[in-house]
Amino acid sequence: xxxxxxxxxxxxxxxxxxxxxxxxxxxxxxxxxxxxxxxxxxxxxxxxxxxxxxxxxxxxxxxxxxxxxxxxxxxxxxxxxxxxxxxxxxxxxxxxxxxxxxxxxxxxxxxxxxxxxxxxxxxxxxxxxxxxxxxxxxxxxxxxx
Amino acid sequence: xxxxxxxxxxxxxxxxxxxxxxxxxxxxxxxxxxxxxxxxxxxxxxxxxxxxxxxxxxxxxxxxxxxxxxxxxxxxxxxxxxxxxxxxxxxxxxxxxxxxxxxxxxxxxxxxxxxxxxxxxxxxxxxxxxxxxxxxxxxxxxxxx
DNA sequence: ACGTTACAGTTGAGACCGCAAGCATTCCCT
DNA sequence: AGGGAATGCTTGCGGTCTCAACTGTAACGT
Numbered sequence: 001x002x003x004x005x006x007x008x009x010x011x012x013x014x015x016x017x018x019x020x021x022x023x024x025x026x027x028x029x030x031x032x033x034x035x036x037x038x039x040x041x042x043x044x045x046x047x048x049x050x051x052x053x054x055x056x057x058x059x060x061x062x063x064x065x066x067x068x069x070x071x072x073x074x075x076x077x078x079x080x081x082x083x084x085x086x087x088x089x090x091x092x093x094x095x096x097x098x099x100x101x102x103x104x105x106x107x108x109x110x111x112x113x114x115x116x117x118x119x120x121x122x123x124x125x126x127x128x129x130x131x132x133x134x135x136x137x138x139x140x141x142x143x144x145x
Numbered sequence: 146x147x148x149x150x151x152x153x154x155x156x157x158x159x160x161x162x163x164x165x166x167x168x169x170x171x172x173x174x175x176x177x178x179x180x181x182x183x184x185x186x187x188x189x190x191x192x193x194x195x196x197x198x199x200x201x202x203x204x205x206x207x208x209x210x211x212x213x214x215x216x217x218x219x220x221x222x223x224x225x226x227x228x229x230x231x232x233x234x235x236x237x238x239x240x241x242x243x244x245x246x247x248x249x250x251x252x253x254x255x256x257x258x259x260x261x262x263x264x265x266x267x268x269x270x271x272x273x274x275x276x277x278x279x280x281x282x283x284x285x286x287x288x289x290x
Numbered sequence: 291a292c293g294t295t296a297c298a299g300t301t302g303a304g305a306c307c308g309c310a311a312g313c314a315t316t317c318c319c320t
Numbered sequence: 321a322g323g324g325a326a327t328g329c330t331t332g333c334g335g336t337c338t339c340a341a342c343t344g345t346a347a348c349g350t
Contacts, residue, residue, distance in 0.1 A: 008175070010276045011156035012202045016308090029336080030153070050298055057157045062337055064300060086298040086345045118278045130272050131155050133263045161338090174306080195328055207307055209330055231315050231328040 014114060021110055026103040027073075031056060031066055033107060036075060036100040039092040046079060046091035075099055163255055171248040172218075176201060176211055178252060181220060181245040184237040191224060191236035220244055 019030045028036070038055050039045055047055075053063045067090055070076040075096030081087035092100075115124060164175045173181070183200050184190055192200075198208045212235055215221040220241030226232035237245075260269060 005179070008156060008160060009202055011153060015153060031336085034150070048298080053298095057154060057161075059338060060299060061301075061339080065336075084298085084346070088299070119275060123275045123278070126271055127275050130264060130268045133268070176306085193328085198328095204308055205329060206309080206331075210306075229316070229328085233329075 017114065018107070018110055022103060022107055025106060026099065028099070028103055029066070031058065031062075032070060032075075033100070033103055035066065035070065035090075036092060036096055037104070039076065039090060040097060040100055042092075044091070045097070046089040048081075048087050049090055050087075052090055070096070159259055162259065163252065166255055167248060167252055170251060171244065173244070173248055174211070176203065176207075177215060177220075178245070178248055180211065180215065180235075181237060181241055182249070184221065184235060185242060185245055187237075189236070190242070191234040193226075193232050194235055195232075197235055215241070 015030065022028050022030060022033055026033075034056055035052065038052065039047055049063050049067070050060060052058075052067075053060050056063070058066070067076055070090075071078065075093060077091050077093050079089040079091045081089060119127065160175065167173050167175060167178055171178075179201055180197065183197065184192055194208050194212070195205060197203075197212075198205050201208070203211070212221055215235075216223065220238060222236050222238050224234040224236045226234060264272065
């Protein structure tokens with residue numbers, strides 16, 4: 001039952017480290033990175049904003065603000081939907097894909113280092129499996145290599 | 146290696162739920178709650194602000210702002226240190242202890258429900274043990290019962 | 291057709307938090 | 321004893337995110 005508190009703190013301590021690194025080296029927030037990553041695996045490298053909101057567990061307003069930055073940086077662009085004018089797609093640009101590629105390897109290496117420093121292989125596998133069962137946690141894959 | 150992403154999302158989804166509940170029912174943030182909890186287990190129900198900062202993984206400025214709220218609410222009070230003028234203690238008041246007690250049972254029940262809904266006993270135990278190995282994660286105990 | 295409802299997205303206000311800079315106090319070294 | 325480094329704490333600023341309210345579009349029922 002204390003697992004939640006531990007989860008909370010583990011998140012806080014690991015995230016700050018990784019997020020600072022990502023920001024300094026590639027100018028991306030964790031959510032920026034995750035957005036590019038999710039888009040890169042989507043059909044046609046694009047996703048409805050609302051779908052993005054669901055996958056990243058952000059509110060629509062959070063998505064609007066985050067994409068603002070990615071759009072002005074030219075990493076993501078808006079695309080209208082011809083059949084439903086309410087919908088706007090977020091489309092990963094070529095520049096965005098390259099930026100993701102660049103950030104991906106070093107970021108993943110950092111994560112790997114951070115975890116492997118403290119956990120062994122079995123613990124990692126078991127942790128991953130357990131966390132998968134929690135709500136809102138859907139698998140994502142690496143964009144590296 | 147995707148464990149980190151899962152950790153991040155698991156945190157986001159569970160925290161928002163629990164934090165909203167705590168805020169609505171008892172007017173406390175997660176960090177407010179954790180602060181009261183940590184103080185309640187401390188010697189003399191008090192802790193140096195800097196020590197609080199370390200245990201809650203917040204910066205000193207975060208602590209200052211958070212305690213502001215708890216102090217005006219009368220749940221925590223300032224105490225000077227006679228031997229070192231730099232130090233200020235945060236002391237849990239009687240009111241604070243009661244408020245913690247009130248919040249604790251329902252909050253813990255929520256956590257328990259949330260986790261048990263998705264994980265079995267073994268998974269919980271293993272998760273807890275694994276997370277303990279990550280940096281910055283120190284055990285805390287319930288204040289309920 | 292028309293009104294109601296649901297949905298996608300945006301915007302303003304406000305909460306929370308970290309960083310950098312600053313102040314006061316204490317420690318340590320010579 | 322005196323000067324510099326370290327420590328505890330606070331404050332201004334900026335970033336990120338949510339919530340509530342709003343606009344425009346689509347779907348549905350009558």
